[in-house]
Amino acid sequence: MTDANLTAMFGAEGPLAACLTGFRPRPEQLTMAQNVAEALVEGHSLVVEAGTGTGKTLAYLLPALDSGLRIVISTGTKTLQDQLFHRDLPMIGKAVGRPVDAQLLKGRSNYLCLYRLNQLTSAADESSTPSRGADIELLRQWAERTLTGDTAEVSELPENSPLWPRVTSTVDNCLGSRCPLFDDCHVVAARHAAREAEMVVVNHHLLMADLAMKEEGFGQLLPGADALIIDEAHRFPDVAQGFFTIGFGTGQVLDLAGDVRSELVRGGAFDRPLEQALDELRKAAADARLTLSDGVANLPWDATRDDFKSAFDTLGASLDGVSSELAAIEDSSPGLQRCRQRAGAMFAAFEAIVSARDDQGLRWIRLARRTFTANVTPLDTAEELGALLESRPAAWVFTSATLAVRDNFQHFISRIGLQDVRTRQIPSPFPFADIARLYLPRGLPQPNDPEFTDRAVAEMRAAVIASGGHAFLLFTSHRALRRAAEILSDDSDFDFPLLVQGTEPRTRLLEQFAGQPRAVLLGTATFWEGIDIRGHDLVLVAIDRLPFASPGDPLLAARLEAIRSQGGNPFRDYQLPQAVLSLKQGVGRLIRDYDDYGVVMICDPRLTEKSYGRVFMSSLPPMPVVRDLDMIREFYVAHGVTES
Known part of the structure; x- marks a missing residue:
């Protein structure tokens, strides 16, 4: 598609305007479409940050459809995956006057x-x-x-x-x-249809499974792709790291035991030695979990006691015993044969974890309430991931609203391991100076002060009253969330509907928020991204702290030590850019459309008192900064939210 054709397509009199209610021409959208079209034609890699409101989905779908290439589009969430397939692609087909030959493929x-x-x-x-x-x-x-x-x-x-x-x-x-x-x-049918389609919509987990050839018979999707477009690309490096992790846990073991039992029942068989081995396996799994602390957490392997390591060895031996018993009868059914293969693969993972050297990655434990998983994770997967990406002779386009720190993409590029990449940063078309304010309240203590959360919640309370509700209060820890919920629910003068993460499913809370005037929703990480609430329903997003990852996380601690040992600066090279990108996601919940308006409130005084605060500030949309609550009240009055 030529620049002239793209200009016409995205113009005020173009087919998009004719079939899309509320469409308005955006130079930023056209610019992104031109960059994507160039990448597809030339076959090069492109990383493009498109600010909120750019319309990035249409900006890559139209050039992709017009290219005549076979395209794989990957999203970070099933929500966007479904939206692309069921809403956006049919609308694009209507605009171009022909149906889109596309398939939706899930895990x-x-x-x-x-x-x-x-x-x-x-x-x-x-x-x-x-x-x-x-x-x-x-x-x-x-x-x-x-x-x-x-x-x-x-x-x-x-x-x-x-x-x-x-x-x-x-x-x-x-x-x-x-x-x-x-x-x-149904899986075979879906994959066959995907291999025949012009465009396939997948998610990052499925894409990585195909890249890493981790699903038997599924490595046939990508070799036929001419280009891959990775939307919600900020999620991609973490998803990729999960595919290089070796894990073995009691959840897998119990699932295996249940499936073996089902196969025996299905075949009307009873095998006493195997039944005894399964009982021993279940007991070993329960005993191993009992040696670990209660609750949900990530633990370094070295922090576990000797009784866990002994119980873990017993669990491995019990699994090997089940595998041996299965080997004696596996020929009696395909299901038992598959169970035998699973047991062998699990035991191989067990051995890899037990024998892993420090230079092979970090060994750690993920605790759930009733189960645990032991893992060994490479600290730096960029080289392996980059080799996988470059092994596919295709154009790669990575896009998201949060990929750059200031105007620098190096942090993201270094995590995906690509060497020859073009970058483009496209600002949001929204007039932030007119429709938004960044409120930084004065006088709050440092976040490590015991009084910080109570003081921050008091400031948030005042801002909610000024906004008349319609607010997200976002926290960086569950502890702060619980404390805020306690303070506000006990306040008889705070008469706003209070919705708290954990009391209802996420989707139900969002439905209640949209349906209740003046509602206030309290949430942590799950509400920092992937939420699109427009108009008067959301006019205040308040954030307690700068979202630095917890230093107690064993993966983070090991990664920072690895950076330090290589002569790098862990804070500058990893912690700061990760926090900046997370903050951009949280701030991005506020302004979603041209008619939106509101206030972003950040309670962390480090934003103005620390030198690195400038990195955060220069990475956010250009909102006027205000320090006094009276100015926030005036802003809301001017927009008709509250009366003077």
Whole structure:
């Protein structure tokens, strides 16, 4: 598509304006589209930060569709993935006058597994309660009529229903071509359709699985792609790191034990030695978890006691015992054969963790309430990731609203490992000087002061009263969130509807926030990004501290030490840029459209008192800074939010 054609497409009289309600020409959007088109034609790598309101989705979709290339688009969240496929692509097709040959492809856990559904319905105890029996019947009926097997079709069953893991597959338990229902497999059908499509919409986890060839038979998607567009690219490095991590935990072990038991029941078999080995495995898993502390946390391996390491060894030995018993009977069914393979792969991961040297990565434990996972994670995956990306002869386009620190992309580029990359920073088209203010209250103590949270919440309370509610109060720790909720809920004069993270599912809280006038929502990291609330519903975003990652996290501590040992500056090279990008995400919740307005409030005095505060300030949208609450009141009065 030529520049002239792009200009016409994004113009006031163009097809986008004709079919998209509220469309307005934006020079920034056109600039991004031109940069993406150039990258696709020339086959080079591009990293482009597009400020909020640029319209980056259309800015890459139109050039991608016009290029005639086979395109893979990857998103950081399933929400954006669904939006792209179900809303944006049909609208683009309408604008260009032809349907888009696109396929939506999700991870296998998002598709019904007919084999596992049959296992569930043939087990003896599934209808133990009326509600469980009704849910299983709901799944049976849906299975008969669905064409895709996409679990998102079943809105009646919550995402966290314990039935979903029972009727979907994982890489571990999928039987592959040995499955008796392979010809009817929804995952196979979805992947076949994706390989034939002009454009495929995936997410980062699925993309990395394909890059790393971690799913048998799925490494055929990317070799045929001419270009890959990575949206929500700020999430990509962390997702990638997870794919280079070796993990082994009690959740996997218990799933394996349950699947072996289901296979035995399905085949009408009873194998006493195997049953005894499974009992020992379950006991070893429970005993190992009991040696660790309660709660949810990440722990360094070296911080665990000797009794854990002994129990962990026993767990590995018990797993090896199950594997040996499975080897004796695995030929009796494909399911047991797959369980034997899973047990072998788990034991290999166990051995890799136990024998890992310090120079191979960090060993650490992720604690959940009833389970744990032991891991070994490389501290720097950039070289491996870069090699994977460059092994694919395709154009790579990375885009997000938060990739640069000031005007520098080096932090992001160094994490993805690409060597030859062009960058472009495109500012937001919104007139921040007119519609937004950055409120930095005076007189607050340093964040390490015991009184900081109480004092910050008092300042937030005053700002909420000035705004008339319609506020997000964002915190960098659950402890601060709980304290804020306690203070505000105990305040009889604070008569705003209070919504607190953890009391309801995230989606339900957002629905309540949008539906209740004057609502105030308290949240932590999960509410810092991926939320799009427009207009008068949200006019205040208050943040307690600069979002530096917790120094107690073992992965972070090890990464910082590695930077230091290589002669780098851990704060300058990693902690500061990561915090800047996180703050940009939080601030980005406020202004989402031209008609929006409001105040960003940051309570951390380091923003003005520390030299590095300038790095944060110069990375944020150009909002006028105010220090006095009266000026905030005047701003809200001027916009008709509250009366003078």
